Amino acid sequence: MTPLLIDCHNHLGADLFFYLNGFYPYAQDLPALVTEGRHQGVDRWIVFPMVANLTFDLQAMRSEKLEPGGLERIPYAFENERMLREIYVLFPDLGKFTLPVVILDPLRETAAQVAKLRELKARFPFYALKIQATMIQSDVGALLKAGRCFLDFAEEFDLPFIIHSSVAPADVWSQATTILRVAEATPNVRFCLAHSCRFDQPCLDRVAELPNTWFDCSAHRIHCQGVVDGLSYVAPAERRFPADYRDPTAVLRALAEAYPDKLMWGSDTPFQSYVASLGTEILSLRSTYQEEVDCVRALPEKLRAKVTHHNTLAWLKLKDERILTRV
Numbered sequence: 001m002t003p004l005l006i007d008c009h010n011h012l013g014a015d016l017f018f019y020l021n022g023f024y025p026y027a028q029d030l031p032a033l034v035t036e037g038r039h040q041g042v043d044r045w046i047v048f049p050m051v052a053n054l055t056f057d058l059q060a061m062r063s064e065k066l067e068p069g070g071l072e073r074i075p076y077a078f079e080n081e082r083m084l085r086e087i088y089v090l091f092p093d094l095g096k097f098t099l100p101v102v103i104l105d106p107l108r109e110t111a112a113q114v115a116k117l118r119e120l121k122a123r124f125p126f127y128a129l130k131i132q133a134t135m136i137q138s139d140v141g142a143l144l145k146a147g148r149c150f151l152d153f154a155e156e157f158d159l160p161f162i163i164h165s166s167v168a169p170a171d172v173w174s175q176a177t178t179i180l181r182v183a184e185a186t187p188n189v190r191f192c193l194a195h196s197c198r199f200d201q202p203c204l205d206r207v208a209e210l211p212n213t214w215f216d217c218s219a220h221r222i223h224c225q226g227v228v229d230g231l232s233y234v235a236p237a238e239r240r241f242p243a244d245y246r247d248p249t250a251v252l253r254a255l256a257e258a259y260p261d262k263l264m265w266g267s268d269t270p271f272q273s274y275v276a277s278l279g280t281e282i283l284s285l286r287s288t289y290q291e292e293v294d295c296v297r298a299l300p301e302k303l304r305a306k307v308t309h310h311n312t313l314a315w316l317k318l319k320d321e322r323i324l325t326r327v
Contacts, residue, residue, distance in 0.1 A: 003309035004043040004324060005296075006099075009162065009194060009218035009266025012083050017052035017135070020062045022277060025270035030086050033269060034094045040293040044324060046266070046312075047087070048101040048130040048162075049079040055108070056136075066136060074112045075105035075136075084124040096326045099316070101162065103130040106147035107138040114149045121157065127316055129154055132164040133173040141178045144185060151186050160190035160315050162216070167198045167235050176203040183213045192264060192315055194218050196255060199227065200235035201242075204255075208262050214315045215259070217252060217307075218268035220295060222285035224248040249298045256303045264315060265307045267292040 011028055018026035030047075037045060052061065053076050057069035072078050080102045087095030102120065104113055120126070129150065133140040140163060143151055154161060165176040176197045183191045193215045197203035207213045226234045227245035234240070241258070243251040256263050272287040296308060313321065 001321065001324065003305035005041060005293075005308045006044045006046065006265075006312045007037065007042050007267050007269070008046045008192070008264045008312050008315075009216050010045045010047045010269045011050050011271060012047050012086065013050045013079060015050035015052050016054075016058065017056070017061050017064075017066065018050075020058070021064050024275040025273065028270045030091050030094050030098070034097060036289055037269075040289050041297075042293065044097055044099065046099045046101055046128070046162075047083070049076065049083045049103045051103070051132045051135045053105075053136070054078050074109050074116055076103050076113065077116045079103065080116070080120060084120060084126065088124050099128075099323075100124070100126045101128040101130045102126050103132070104147075104150060105136055105138050106131055106133060106140055106150060107142040110142075110147050110149050114153050117153060126159075127318070128160045128162055130162050131174075134164055134166055134171050137173055139172070139178075140174050141182065143182045151182075151189055154189045155186075158317060158319075160192065160317070162192040162194060165193040165195055165197050165203075165215075166233070167200045167203070167239075168233050170232075176200060180206050180210070180213065183210055187212055190214070190315055190317065192216055194266075195223060195268075196220070196241075196263075198223065198234045199241045199243075199245075200239050202239060204241060204259060204262075208259050214262050214264050214311060216264040216266040217255065218266040219272055219274075219287075220252060221248045221287040221291055222272065222274060224251055225285055225287075249295045252295045253299055253303070256299055256307050260303060260306055261311060261314075263307045264312045265296045 014027040054072040055070045055075050056066045060067040087100050163179050164174050166174040167176055179193050191213045196217045207215050224245045243254040272292050274285045276283050
């Protein structure tokens with residue numbers, strides 16, 4: 001198979017928390033993603049729902065709080081089915097170019113979530129499990145406790161995880177070290193740590209050592225900007241992967257050369273940008289899909305094939321790769 005340009009990290013749907021609080025972005029639909037992606041020469045997209053879900057109270061969301069009491073009882077039951085129907089029922093002509101992934105809460109209503117995932121799996125194919133624990137304030141370490149049923153589900157169906165990772169001390173929910181601890185305890189399940197572990201070299205090195213872990217470079221350019229601007233969501237200087245962060249293309253090449261079998265390319269659309277009011281100031285971290293693609297296209301051909309195709313397929317371990325040849 002000729003190597004495809006696969007974007008491993010994309011959100012679909014609407015995020016009411018972002019919308020109600022005036023943050024950007026807050027939505028992306030399948031036709032918009034595929035149309036824009038095709039303009040940039042992307043061949044396939046791994047997709048999953050937005051993060052805030054309808055188990056949270058809408059009035060509380062308007063005050064930037066996530067509290068129980070929403071329209072739904074089971075986290076992501078609505079959001080996962082809504083996305084899968086968009087892909088397989090509403091727009092099957094576009095959906096065939098995607099690899100859908102379902103999202104979960106590792107802590108709350110775990111048994112009910114697994115029951116719903118089993119029901120969905122009988123109706124719609126999906127290829128991995130997604131967690132973004134920071135925003136919903138749900139400890140990713142719960143996968144070894146209340147959420148162990150998700151690890152069992154993943155092993156049963158040979159599904160990997162893609163997990164939002166953080167190194168900021170204030171983020172107690174999604175620490176990259178915690179995800180690595182889960183991976184170490186679950187050698188028969190595969191894991192991808194998103195956002196280049198925020199450029200934390202000890203974590204990246206550990207990903208390289210473990211046979212069941214990979215990392216993606218989603219939202220790469222605004223993470224580089226975070227280093228340049230001295231923001232707290234990236235690794236501190238003493239732990240940071242050495243590179244010239246004023247040049248995101250050079251950083252991506254350095255990561256690909258250092259970890260050629262572990263890096264997966266992803267854009268994080270639409271979150272390649274993040275714009276929000278922080279008190280009296282505006283935090284404006286802005287990139288475009290074209291700029292994210294330009295970074296990966298600048299890689300030498302063999303490295304580009306690894307990070308956009310081969311590594312992603314090694315993480316997915318598809319039972320039938322013919323789904324990638326659909327036109």
